[in-house]
Amino acid sequence: MYGAGDVRVEDVPDPKIQNPTDAVVRVLRSCVCGSDLWPYGAMPASEQGRRMGHEFLGVVEDVGSDVPGLTSGDLVVAPFLWEDGTCDFCREGLHSSCRNGGQWGLNGVDGGQGEAVRVPQAQGTLVRLPVGEDSALLPSLLTLSDVLCTGHHGARTAGAAPGRSVTVIGDGAVGLCAVLAARRLGAERIILMGRHKDRTDLGRDFGATDVVAERGEEGIERVRELTGGDGTHAVVEAVGAEQALDMALGVVRHGGAISRLGVPQYQKGPMGMDTIMRNITFTGGVAPARAYIEELLPDVLDGTIEPGRVFNRTIGLGEVPDGYRAMADREALKVLIQP
Amino acid sequence: MYGAGDVRVEDVPDPKIQNPTDAVVRVLRSCVCGSDLWPYGAMPASEQGRRMGHEFLGVVEDVGSDVPGLTSGDLVVAPFLWEDGTCDFCREGLHSSCRNGGQWGLNGVDGGQGEAVRVPQAQGTLVRLPVGEDSALLPSLLTLSDVLCTGHHGARTAGAAPGRSVTVIGDGAVGLCAVLAARRLGAERIILMGRHKDRTDLGRDFGATDVVAERGEEGIERVRELTGGDGTHAVVEAVGAEQALDMALGVVRHGGAISRLGVPQYQKGPMGMDTIMRNITFTGGVAPARAYIEELLPDVLDGTIEPGRVFNRTIGLGEVPDGYRAMADREALKVLIQP
DSSP states (O other): OOBTTBOOOOOOOOOOOOSTTOEEEEEEEEEOOGGGHHHHHHOOOOSSOOOOOOOEEEEEEEEOTTOTTOOTTOEEEEOSEEOOSOSHHHHTTOGGGOTTOEETTSTTOOOSSSSEEEETTHHHHOEEOSSOTTOTTHHHHHGGGTHHHHHHHHHHHHTOOTTOEEEEEOOSHHHHHHHHHHHHTTOSEEEEEOOOHHHHHHHHHHTOSEEEOOOHHHHHHHHHHHTTTSOEEEEEEOSOOHHHHHHHHHHEEEEEEEEEOSOOSOSEEEOSHHHHHTTOEEEEOSOOHHHHHHHHHHHHHTTSOOGGGGOOEEEOGGGHHHHHHHHHTTSOSSEEEOO | OOBTTBOOOOOOOOOOOOSTTOEEEEEEEEEOOGGGHHHHHHOOOOSSOOOOOOOEEEEEEEEOTTOTTOOTTOEEEEOSEEOOSOSHHHHTTOGGGOTTOEETTSTTOOOSSSSEEEETTHHHHOEEOSSOTTOTTHHHHHGGGTHHHHHHHHHHHHTOOTTOEEEEEOOSHHHHHHHHHHHHTTOSEEEEEOOOHHHHHHHHHHTOSEEEOOOHHHHHHHHHHHTTTSOEEEEEEOSOOHHHHHHHHHHEEEEEEEEEOSOOSOSEEEOSHHHHHTTOEEEEOSOOHHHHHHHHHHHHHTTSOOGGGGOOEEEOGGGHHHHHHHHHTTSOSSEEEOO
16 A cells, blocks of 8 residues: 555565564465554555555465474464464463564564565464365455454453343444354344444344434434343444544443444544443553464354355455455445455 | 632422432531542632532431331441442442432432431432441541442442452542552552652551652653553552543553542543553442442441541631631541531
């Protein structure tokens, strides 16, 4: 990406093992993330550009000397950050704060939207998948990179559980996965706030019991009506706009929690006396996706959940620029890339 | 209180049972709260004034026909809000959001800084204390009204526990009680940020392992030095000023929680990308004091904790205006009123 709206497909040097902890993975499936749309909309023009893509699964082509758990030919998924898996944060399940981890596409690390990727800290980062290259499950397994784990992080940190009600704000792929995760965690009432009917229909399939298309004060009123005036115990904010955060505060029940998953397009948020009187918790953040993969994988493998349904367009590498455009124009919910 | 700096002691009608759920309590001990200092500093002049005081213990003098658990002569403590104890919020332990509760000193309900109080919803509100009127434990038992339970709420919601480190910001009575509560919950490293030596000395007695007198960036640096650069897992913000919240964010570890106990003197707080990348949780709020009294009472009765040490001045009702002044001038930490 060279700037807002300027995505180019270019040849770059083939990735090679640079450190003993590296692996090289040939990408089978990758995708465009909703968070990629923020720079797609606003990145200042840059001569150097930056590599894109942080969600991929593929086949291990080569491993360094210090990656005992992997061999060439393994089919693996990568979480949307790379991490060592051994530092104190990783051991606590907060892989997103790994002391030796980092982001794809920065500092000489490849992006996932390409043919192959050098994976640093491969032992800690990659998770083997017991399927073949032709598995029909690849799209659903790819969501373990980010959107499914991120939705799960939101539902979990907001407190989705049996007996709890949940509102999910945003009908993008993360919001829909938060619905799926909230249902999986046993939440009974799940209200999805979104105004794209094809997406909210998928949200109903994923477990939403109610859909609220209205926004702002009207949307808040509608959720309150549905919940006897109280709002829901848990709220997952999967947009990142300040208006969405205000809605979250409007629909959360006293003592409830708002989990923020969206990339915040604001510096300050509402934390005045009202939030104190009502004991509102703000939680969430960048998901430690790696921490959740083992927990979620079995349900994907046995078809209990089908998060891959968020992909409604499949493209080749050459069409990636149009894939960004399609997602930015809300023409596609989430674009799957098959290099 | 008739306005900033204007506290008067006046005769008002004796409280009487008005509803079957009422009780009348003769006040044995009451006190001035740090939160009373905000209106003491800034309340617009008012002809009508408002009753003050929301912390008291005393003797039941009369009970309505629907207060089966209490009889005249019972010694009781009142939490800083009154509540029915039976609504869904109370049953969940969020008494501060009781559907049939309210604040002392408003809407025809007496304040605690007086000789006697009509207690609405007495059955749900009052807790019997197994001590006599001359017990030396009365000051410590009085802290169950507010500051001990509020400190406990902060320590608990921030996640104080064995193996966890805690920073408490503010050396007022609530901050010191948060130290006591964090220690009681098993936290090992407890850093108290405050600059009044007599108060931080008491904080050390209460369990603080370190004291940081510096504020702002310097204070943040100092806490980071003490914690290997990481900050602490839990932070209790017991001031309410925006600067204190910024400090809290500066000293909290990745994945940690900040519990806000102070009355916020701001509408918006820091919730930008940094809080998302670090998975910071903001929690806390008005303490459901009533929910914690039974849990904390045994430790007060057997002397395991001595929260009453926060009182360093005892006055009669006639001296209440000077009691406010002494607390506002930081001459007294917390003022005990003995009518």
